[in-house]
Amino acid sequence: MKGEYGIIVCTNCKFAKVVDLNNKTTKCNHCGKNLKISKMKIHYKTNSQSEASWAVGRINAKVRGEEFDIEEKEKEKDVYSLAIEESKHGSNKKDRLEIMCRILTKELGKIDREDLNKISKRGDLGDVDYLIKNIRKLEDVYEPEHEVFKSV
Numbered sequence: 001m002k003g004e005y006g007i008i009v010c011t012n013c014k015f016a017k018v019v020d021l022n023n024k025t026t027k028c029n030h031c032g033k034n035l036k037i038s039k040m041k042i043h044y045k046t047n048s049q050s051e052a053s054w055a056v057g058r059i060n061a062k063v064r065g066e067e068f069d070i071e072e073k074e075k076e077k078d079v080y081s082l083a084i085e086e087s088k089h090g091s092n093k094k095d096r097l098e099i100m101c102r103i104l105t106k107e108l109g110k111i112d113r114e115d116l117n118k119i120s121k122r123g124d125l126g127d128v129d130y131l132i133k134n135i136r137k138l139e140d141v142y143e144p145e146h147e148v149f150k151s152v
């Protein structure tokens with residue numbers, strides 16, 4: 001079936017990723033390990049790419065939550081975690097993205113792909129491409145350079 005997405009968790013670094021289930025192998029975006037899709041547990045299956053992005057965030061948060069719970073709590077909060085925490089006050093996904101952008105703009109001056117990568121790994125807001133796509137839809141965030149964002 002065309003456009004069937006699955007979510008696997010890398011056996012090496014435990015980061016979840018979306019894979020096209022028509023493919024045989026994939027490479028972990030996080031640690032670079034080559035993975036055989038047929039040998040992997042499929043944690044989630046969907047035909048929708050945006051749903052897959054959402055699910056990756058959830059699974060990463062869950063895996064990380066179990067493994068790094070204590071470690072995370074002891075660590076000093078960084079700006080990304082702060083932005084994610086604060087974004088939870090938003091009543092919907094759009095609100096959450098706006099809050100996240102506002103905090104990152106305030107703390108970092110601007111937001112780039114690397115920042116969004118950190119956001120996507122720490123929270124359940126979605127993967128980088130999903131974040132960029134949806135940040136572009138926000139009215140109070142502009143894009144002064146390609147994939148560089150600022151809240152007004």
Ligand SMILES: [Zn+2]
Binds near residue numbers: 010011013014029
């Ligand atoms: Zn990996």
